[in-house]
Structures are given as structure tokens and as C-alpha cells.
Amino acid sequence: MSATGVTPAPTVGRPRAFDMEKALQKALEVFWRKGYEGASLPDLCEAMGINKPSLYAAFGNKEQLFLKTIELYENRPCAFFYPALERITSYEVVQHMLCGAASANADPDNPPGCVIVQGALACSESATFVKEALIAKRRAGEVALCTRLEQAKAEGDLPANAEPAALARYILAVLQGMAVQATSGANCAELKQVAETVLAAWPGKRPELE
Amino acid sequence: MSATGVTPAPTVGRPRAFDMEKALQKALEVFWRKGYEGASLPDLCEAMGINKPSLYAAFGNKEQLFLKTIELYENRPCAFFYPALERITSYEVVQHMLCGAASANADPDNPPGCVIVQGALACSESATFVKEALIAKRRAGEVALCTRLEQAKAEGDLPANAEPAALARYILAVLQGMAVQATSGANCAELKQVAETVLAAWPGKRPELE
DNA sequence: AGGAATACCTACCAGTCGGTACATTACTGT
DNA sequence: ACAGTAATGTACCGACTGGTAGGTATTCCT
Numbered sequence: 001m002s003a004t005g006v007t008p009a010p011t012v013g014r015p016r017a018f019d020m021e022k023a024l025q026k027a028l029e030v031f032w033r034k035g036y037e038g039a040s041l042p043d044l045c046e047a048m049g050i051n052k053p054s055l056y057a058a059f060g061n062k063e064q065l066f067l068k069t070i071e072l073y074e075n076r077p078c079a080f081f082y083p084a085l086e087r088i089t090s091y092e093v094v095q096h097m098l099c100g101a102a103s104a105n106a107d108p109d110n111p112p113g114c115v116i117v118q119g120a121l122a123c124s125e126s127a128t129f130v131k132e133a134l135i136a137k138r139r140a141g142e143v144a145l146c147t148r149l150e151q152a153k154a155e156g157d158l159p160a161n162a163e164p165a166a167l168a169r170y171i172l173a174v175l176q177g178m179a180v181q182a183t184s185g186a187n188c189a190e191l192k193q194v195a196e197t198v199l200a201a202w203p204g205k206r207p208e209l210e
Numbered sequence: 211m212s213a214t215g216v217t218p219a220p221t222v223g224r225p226r227a228f229d230m231e232k233a234l235q236k237a238l239e240v241f242w243r244k245g246y247e248g249a250s251l252p253d254l255c256e257a258m259g260i261n262k263p264s265l266y267a268a269f270g271n272k273e274q275l276f277l278k279t280i281e282l283y284e285n286r287p288c289a290f291f292y293p294a295l296e297r298i299t300s301y302e303v304v305q306h307m308l309c310g311a312a313s314a315n316a317d318p319d320n321p322p323g324c325v326i327v328q329g330a331l332a333c334s335e336s337a338t339f340v341k342e343a344l345i346a347k348r349r350a351g352e353v354a355l356c357t358r359l360e361q362a363k364a365e366g367d368l369p370a371n372a373e374p375a376a377l378a379r380y381i382l383a384v385l386q387g388m389a390v391q392a393t394s395g396a397n398c399a400e401l402k403q404v405a406e407t408v409l410a411a412w413p414g415k416r417p418e419l420e
Numbered sequence: 421a422g423g424a425a426t427a428c429c430t431a432c433c434a435g436t437c438g439g440t441a442c443a444t445t446a447c448t449g450t
Numbered sequence: 451a452c453a454g455t456a457a458t459g460t461a462c463c464g465a466c467t468g469g470t471a472g473g474t475a476t477t478c479c480t
Contacts, residue, residue: 013456014446035332037248041438043334051459052439058457062438113332121393122245122328124253126438135394166403169391173404176390177383183331184345186379193376194383201411223426224476251468261429262469268427272468336468 020058021072023048028069033111036066036120036130066119066130070137073115077104081141090152090204093145094171098195101175105182106191113183117176142172158204167203174198230268231282233258238279242321246276246330246340276329276340280347283325287314291351300362300414303355304381308405311385315392316401323393327386352382368414377413384408 026047030039041062045052059065074081080100087093105113116138120131149164158164178191236257240249251262251272258265269275284291290310297303315323326348330341359374368374388401 010448010456012448012454014448014458016457017446033332034334038332038334038337040334040436042436053441053460054458056439115332117390118332121331121390122243122248122323122325124244124248124250127248138390138394163403166407169396169400170384170404170407173387173391174380174383175387177385177387180327180331180348180386180390181379181383184348190379193373194380197376197380220426220478222424222478224428224478226427227476250466252466263430263471264428266469 016058018048018050018054023050023058024065024069024072027065028072028115029111031066031069031119032073032113032115035118035123036062037123037127063130067133070116070119070133074137077107077110078114078116080104082144085144085148089207090149090157091199091202092207093148093152094202094204095195095199097145097171097175098178098198099192101178102188102191102195105179106186106188112185114176114179117179118183138172138176142168145171152204162203171198226268228258228260228264233260233268234275234279234282237275238282238325239321241276241279241329242283242323242325245328245333246272247333247337273340277343280326280329280343284347287317287320288324288326290314292354295354295358299417300359300367301409301412302417303358303362304412304414305405305409307355307381307385308388308408309402311388312398312401312405315389316396316398322395324386324389327389328393348382348386352378355381362414372413381408 026049027044030043030047033039034043041052041055044062044065045055048055050058055065059068080103081097084093084096084100087096101114104110116134119134120127121134123131146164146168149158149162149167152158153160153162153164158167174194178186178194181191181194236259237254240253240257243249244253251265254272254275255262255265260268265275269278290313291307294303294306294310297306311324314320326344330337330344333341356374356378359368359372359377362368363370363372363374368377384404388396388404391401391404
């Protein structure tokens with residue numbers, strides 16, 4: 001959360017000829033579309049508009065570049081997730097997650113799906129670290145939602161027999177399934193229908209009229 | 211659906227020294243765990259216990275080998291899906307799909323997840339054909355379920371305002387999400403909880419008592 | 421016994437992978 | 451003006467990718 005993020009930025013020497021953030025954005029697009037292993041260095045360099053040595057000097061290596069793009073992904077295209085937790089009712093929390101995912105996963109301005117799901121779902125041993133980093137990201141989301149649903153249960157928003165852990169896992173499964181659907185060609189309206197189907201059966205209090 | 215499946219099997223010449231079906235099973239395991247692109251030919255050969263030229267002579271090339279393993283996958287580990295469509299009520303159809311998926315995706319005797327989901331979700335251009343073949347498989351399942359739910363609606367099993375297409379997409383999303391959860395380490399009991407959550411809210415008639 | 425047919429293994433192919441050495445260029449501080 | 455520092459582009463590295471040529475071994479059919 002500090003300046004350590006993306007290189008200290010030196011005051012002397014030849015200045016960098018490209019915008020790191022924009023380059024990172026381009027790299028994200030490539031990883032998003034092709035996955036960690038499917039994205040080659042020439043692919044990345046071409047999209048980023050730089051050469052390999054510049055990439056390595058600025059971002060370390062392919063693995064570190066990927067992790068930085070994921071950070072960017074969480075702060076931009078996927079920025080709907082954690083803020084959704086702050087809604088007043090569990091219904092609204094889940095509603096914002098599902099609808100946000102529908103919009104983000106099928107946004108025509110971005111590759112389809114979710115890079116945290118499809119970035120390294122099945123891969124060779126050499127990508128194990130990246131794969132497990134993504135697993136940890138997904139799990140972190142599930143844990144955060146679970147905690148929020150426990151709070152909802154304590155508040156009486158969710159019924160006494162509700163199981164926050166199971167509900168959180170269910171919602172994350174739907175979100176991840178929506179990502180798969182998006183990569184298969186589902187559009188935003190179709191994903192919103194999935195969201196609606198989930199919401200129609202949500203056990204928590206409705207915010208609407210009364 | 212005929213003998214064209216896996217080479218005509220000649221009557222003359224040196225007999226094949228390995229069991230094609232067993233070799234295919236081993237190849238499936240590798241593709242399942244590493245995905246289409248993450249599985250290298252040495253990986254496959256080692257698991258199958260044969261050399262590259264034997265692999266090519268028997269199965270064509272990597273792409274054709276993959277497609278044959280998918281065929282095997284649908285007939286074996288994933289054999290729960292289409293038969294589930296033949297249950298009497300939509301509830302039972304969905305129940306068998308979800309519970310079958312929970313067992314299959316988290317079977318400790320097999321790699322976690324579903325090869326049709328994780329085999330080629332995001333990949334380089336060279337794997338486009340395989341990726342689209344898997345998309346088609348997923349879509350075929352969705353269409354089949356949709357058709358079955360339309361029948362359920364016509365029978366009065368599902369309410370008149372039910373939308374079979376949306377419900378089918380929703381169930382497929384859950385199934386695919388369960389596969390992602392399994393690759394992330396979820397066990398069978400955890401996946402069954404997801405299945406239960408879906409079933410508790412299913413709009414179709416319950417088979418139980420009455 | 422001898423051909424014909426097929427599978428097997430070793431060794432190899434061109435192309436691509438992630439990653440880097442090195443010389444050059446562009447800037448800052450004195 | 452000049453040293454110090456850092457980014458750039460070219461050209462390369464060994465390892466690995468999917469795929470194959472070609473010689474050898476094992477079988478069936480006559």
C-alpha cells in the first residue's frame with residue numbers, strides 16, 4: 001500500500017520511455033485472454049509496446065509481471081467485489097457482487113471472464129506458484145464474504161439456521177461459474193439472468209418496500 | 211459411435227505393445243491436471259508408458275489425443291451428467307447432476323475439477339480449436355438441460371413463470387463453479403453443501419413424501 | 421521360409437520458450 | 451564539460467516445444 005509498489009522511480013539516469021501503468025494494463029489484457037502460460041513474452045512485449053529487456057528491468061520477470069497485473073485487475077475491472085461487502089443487507093451484498101460480476105465478466109471493452117479464474121486454472125508445474133496465488137485470491141474472497149454473512153446472521157438479516165460458510169462457497173461458485181460462462185460467450189444479459197435466479201432465492205431480508 | 215473410434219485394429223503386422231484404453235486413461239489424467247497446453251508430450255508419454263512415435267501412430271497428434279481423452283472423460287468420470295436428464299422430476303435431474311458433480315470433481319482417485327472446464331479455458335491461439343471444442347461441450351450440456359427443463363415446465367413440474375433457459379444456464383454455472391472450487395481444494399462434502407444450497411431453492415416439485 | 425505389414429526406439433528437426441549480455445542512448449548532478 | 455546512472459535495442463543463450471525420419475523388431479499370411 002506504499003511506494004514500494006512499482007519501483008521507487010529514480011531521479012537520475014535515462015528516463016523510462018513508457019507508462020508503466022498503461023503497459024501493465026496491456027499486459028493484463030494479454031494474460032486475461034490467454035492465461036499465464038498461454039501468454040508468451042513476445043505477446044506481452046508487443047501489447048505493451050516495449051522490448052524484453054525493458055520488461056525485465058521494469059517488472060522483474062514474467063511471474064512478477066503477472067502478479068502485478070492481478071493487483072491491477074483487483075483494483076480496476078474487479079473493483080466491485082470488496083466494496084459490495086459494505087452494503088447494509090446481505091441481499092444487497094450478494095446483489096452487487098453478482099451484478100458487478102455480470103457486467104465485468106461480459107464487458108465488451110475487456111476480454112471475457114475473470115483472470116483470477118482463468119489465469120492459471122490447470123497448468124504445468126512451472127506455473128504452480130502462480131496457480132496457488134490465484135487460488136489464494138479466490139479463497140480470500142470467499143472468506144471475506146463468509147465473514148460478512150456471519151455478521152448478517154448475527155444481525156438477524158439471515159435466518160438462524162443459515163450457514164454462512166456454505167452460502168459464501170455457493171456464491172463464489174456461482175461467480176466463478178459466471179466467469180466460465182462468459183469465456184464461453186455468454187453476454188451480460190445472460191449473466192444477469194443467472195444473478196437474478198440466485199437473488200430470487202436468497203434467504204436474507206429483501207431491501208424493497210417496507 | 212462405431213469402430214472408427216480408436217483405429218481399426220489391423221490383423222497383420224507387429225501387435226501393439228500397450229493397451230490403448232489404459233494409455234488414454236493415463237493421458238486423460240495428465241490433461242486433467244495440467245490442461246491441454248500445460249501437458250507436454252514428454253509428460254504424456256511418461257504417463258502413458260510409450261514413446262512419442264507410438265503416440266503419434268496410435269492417436270494422430272496432441273490435439274486428436276486430447277479430443278479422444280475428452281470422449282473417454284464424458285463416458286467415465288463425467289458419466290453422471292446425461293443420464294441425470296432421465297429422472298422423473300426436474301428436482302431429481304438437478305439433484306443428480308449436482309451431487310454427481312460433487313463426487314466426480316472431488317474424487318480423490320482423480321485430479322480435482324473438470325477437464326471440460328479447465329482443459330483449455332484461457333490459452334494461446336494455437337489451442338483455439340481445442341478451446342472451442344470444450345466450449346461446445348459445455349454448451350451442449352446446457353442445451354440438453356434446457357430442453358429437459360422445458361419438458362418439465364410443460365408437464366407442470368416447473369411453474370408456469372419458470373424460464374428453462376435461465377435455469378439451465380444457472381445450473382451449468384453452478385456446476386462449472388463447483389469445478390473451479392474443486393481445483394482450489396474444496397472436498398466432496400463442501401461441494402455437496404453447494405449442491406444442497408441450490409436444491410433447497412429449486413422451484414420444481416419435490417419428490418419427497420406425498 | 422519368406423514377404424508384407426505394422427509397431428518400436430533412437431536420434432533428430434525447426435521453432436519457440438523464458439531470460440540475459442552488451443553496447444548504446446538519454447538523462448541528472450556537479 | 452564530464453562522470454554517474456539508468457533505460458533502450460540487438461543479438462544471443464540453453465532448454466524445451468510439438469512433430470518426424472529411418473532403421474529395427476515382431477507379427478500374420480502364404
